[in-house]
Amino acid sequence: MAGHRQSKKRRYITWAVAGAAVVAGAGIAAQTSMAATTWPAQKTYTGRAFDTCAAPSLSAMKAWHTGFYGAAAVYVGGRNRGCSQPNLTASWVKSVSTLGWKLIPLYVGAQPPCQSGSNPEKLTATTAASLGKTDADDAVAKASALGMKAGSPIYLDMESYDITNTSCNNAVLTYVRAFDKELRAKTYRAGYYGFTSSSAKAIANATDKTDLPGNLWYALWDKQNTTTADWPFGSTQYTGHSRGHQYLVNSKETRNGYTITVDRDAWDAPVAITG
Numbered sequence: 001m002a003g004h005r006q007s008k009k010r011r012y013i014t015w016a017v018a019g020a021a022v023v024a025g026a027g028i029a030a031q032t033s034m035a036a037t038t039w040p041a042q043k044t045y046t047g048r049a050f051d052t053c054a055a056p057s058l059s060a061m062k063a064w065h066t067g068f069y070g071a072a073a074v075y076v077g078g079r080n081r082g083c084s085q086p087n088l089t090a091s092w093v094k095s096v097s098t099l100g101w102k103l104i105p106l107y108v109g110a111q112p113p114c115q116s117g118s119n120p121e122k123l124t125a126t127t128a129a130s131l132g133k134t135d136a137d138d139a140v141a142k143a144s145a146l147g148m149k150a151g152s153p154i155y156l157d158m159e160s161y162d163i164t165n166t167s168c169n170n171a172v173l174t175y176v177r178a179f180d181k182e183l184r185a186k187t188y189r190a191g192y193y194g195f196t197s198s199s200a201k202a203i204a205n206a207t208d209k210t211d212l213p214g215n216l217w218y219a220l221w222d223k224q225n226t227t228t229a230d231w232p233f234g235s236t237q238y239t240g241h242s243r244g245h246q247y248l249v250n251s252k253e254t255r256n257g258y259t260i261t262v263d264r265d266a267w268d269a270p271v272a273i274t275g
Helices: 009-019 026-032 058-065 089-100 128-145 166-185 199-204
Strands: 044-050 071-078 102-107 152-155 190-195 217-220 242-256 258-270
Touching: 009 071, 044 102, 058 089, 071 128, 071 258, 089 102, 102 128, 102 166, 128 152, 128 166, 152 166, 152 217, 166 190, 166 199, 190 199, 190 242, 190 258, 217 258
Parallel strands: 044 071, 071 102, 102 152, 152 190, 190 217, 217 242
Antiparallel strands: 044 258, 242 258
16 A cells, blocks of 8 residues: 555655554553543454555445455545545445445545655645644545544555654654544544554654554555564554554455455454444
């Protein structure tokens, strides 16, 4: 998925270049304590999921509902989203949910100032906090319009960047905290997609855990369908159904006559509340 949010072209460039307080790891228990209102129960999916740039057609989703995958990630919004989404409508969400699919909402927000390449939206130290809040508001509006209800997670997509660049990393953390704080204020759970060598590592290793995401989707392309055996961070972090693992990318697969190039994910974390 490491570039679906930006573009397929951007993805390959990234690979070439890259080669209220919530304790990360306390997961939903900590997140739900943030809100004065009663949070909807978490909807958890455990099993294999896929992500692909554009939401497949309803016919393709019907054909692919074979039991191999039980969930699909969809890009609900963000200025850096790489693909148009002609299929992704409230009607589509309702229909695939009725089929039994679980959905994982992704939002491609502002990217780091030190990240190579160009993006329609980049954050800076000055704009990080305001952009985080604005993007979170947009993410909630987009998810809600699709029929993904309060209590659903929204996974913020952060691509690879140089986390040893202190000023850049601090700006990213400011943005993420503002995004997550606003999500929770609107009763949406905070998730995050990033790389174990960079963007996810920055979150997991941050000393100050205030307002960081309660669910971590880590990109580690080791072809292991697990969220535990290769978990690269502290063993007490992101426990309690709070992990996703993107373990294989660019897998061209055909099911019942429909061919889609997907990334494979091991999933044990929240999914959207629909229906």
